[in-house]
Amino acid sequence: MNKKLKKQNNNHIAEITFWGVRGSIPSPGASTAYFGGNTSCISIKYKDRYIILDAGSGIRIFGNHLIKENKISGNKVDLFISHTHWDHIQGLPFFATAFIKGNTIRILGPKLFGTPFEKVISNQMEHSYFPIRLKNLSADIKFCELAIGRYENLIDDITVETILNNHPVIDMGYKFIFPNNKILCYISDFEYYSDFYYQSLKKSNKPALEKIGRKVLSDLRIQFLNFIENCDVLIIDSVYAKEEYPKKIGWGHSVFEDIFEVATKAKVKHLCFFHHEPNSTDEHLKNIEKQYNTLNKKIKLIQKITVAREGLTINI
Numbered sequence: 285m286n287k288k289l290k291k292q293n294n295n296h297i298a299e300i301t302f303w304g305v306r307g308s309i310p311s312p313g314a315s316t317a318y319f320g321g322n323t324s325c326i327s328i329k330y331k332d333r334y335i336i337l338d339a340g341s342g343i344r345i346f347g348n349h350l351i352k353e354n355k356i357s358g359n360k361v362d363l364f365i366s367h368t369h370w371d372h373i374q375g376l377p378f379f380a381t382a383f384i385k386g387n388t389i390r391i392l393g394p395k396l397f398g399t400p401f402e403k404v405i406s407n408q409m410e411h412s413y414f415p416i417r418l419k420n421l422s423a424d425i426k427f428c429e430l431a432i433g434r435y436e437n438l439i440d441d442i443t444v445e446t447i448l449n450n451h452p453v454i455d456m457g458y459k460f461i462f463p464n465n466k467i468l469c470y471i472s473d474f475e476y477y478s479d480f481y482y483q484s485l486k487k488s489n490k491p492a493l494e495k496i497g498r499k500v501l502s503d504l505r506i507q508f509l510n511f512i513e514n515c516d517v518l519i520i521d522s523v524y525a526k527e528e529y530p531k532k533i534g535w536g537h538s539v540f541e542d543i544f545e546v547a548t549k550a551k552v553k554h555l556c557f558f559h560h561e562p563n564s565t566d567e568h569l570k571n572i573e574k575q576y577n578t579l580n581k582k583i584k585l586i587q588k589i590t591v592a593r594e595g596l597t598i599n600i
């Protein structure tokens with residue numbers, strides 16, 4: 285590698301910060317204080333703008349942070365919503381930046397069947413649920429529906445790719461390719477296509493469908509592996525231990541073991557377990573981090589394994 289290229293690769297281009305790492309429901313309390321109890325929200329500071337991944341309750345903390353930093357007006361925000369389950373949109377009505385004139389917020393998310401994406405998002409601010417309408421917020425708010433594919437001109441000089449996540453609603457995974465060729469993948473929520481998952485599908489299917497099922501499953505695995513292959517940072521739904529999973533098949537979440545295995549195959553550099561179960565205590569999550577780092581030490585295929593926690597920053 286020549287010196288110039290090496291220098292370029294060592295330069296950080298974006299700063300990724302976690303504001304909410306939980307799934308399903310906020311879970312504050314003494315037993316979750318270290319990793320945090322807010323639901324999904326991540327910010328990526330890139331040049332003069334912010335890319336936000338999901339609007340769980342963590343987005344409230346991010347909005348307060350901007351105000352504390354005196355970034356009150358003039359903010360450019362691209363908010364990518366993976367899907368419209370409650371824990372990924374519930375923070376939006378409490379995002380201070382949206383209440384301030386002079387801020388520009390673009391909300392991007394999957395094109396849904398039937399009801400437009402904008403309508404599903406704004407429905408949570410109907411008068412039965414919330415006192416203020418989305419249309420009454422002072423920031424300039426626009427919506428953008430995305431399909432599965434590759435976008436070259438969506439944000440500045442970043443290439444964005446999308447993939448459909450296996451989850452019981454239309455749910456999108458995102459890949460951001462930065463101009464220094466660093467890659468971030470965000471996959472939440474997602475149930476991995478494991479053998480066990482396949483077996484349980486098979487039981488509920490007619491035997492004639494079995495052959496088709498295995499081919500589809502193998503294609504989906506390849507497609508997923510290709511999507512995350514060689515990425516620098518993979519932030520991914522990892523919720524259950526293998527023993528818990530049989531009771532939760534089809535709920536749309538993955539097993540730690542499966543994610544570790546696929547990330548290893550895909551040569552991911554930094555694996556970040558995300559979307560923690562609300563009842564997972566700090567002690568449990570610290571053990572998970574220790575367990576997978578010990579396992580990884582033997583094979584050394586992944587450079588770093590982290591359990592996401594509020595306030596953690598990763599440079600890319």
Ligand SMILES: [Zn+2]
Nearest residue numbers: 307308371473
């Ligand atoms: Zn979720």
Ligand SMILES: [Zn+2]
Nearest residue numbers: 367369451473
């Ligand atoms: Zn979900």
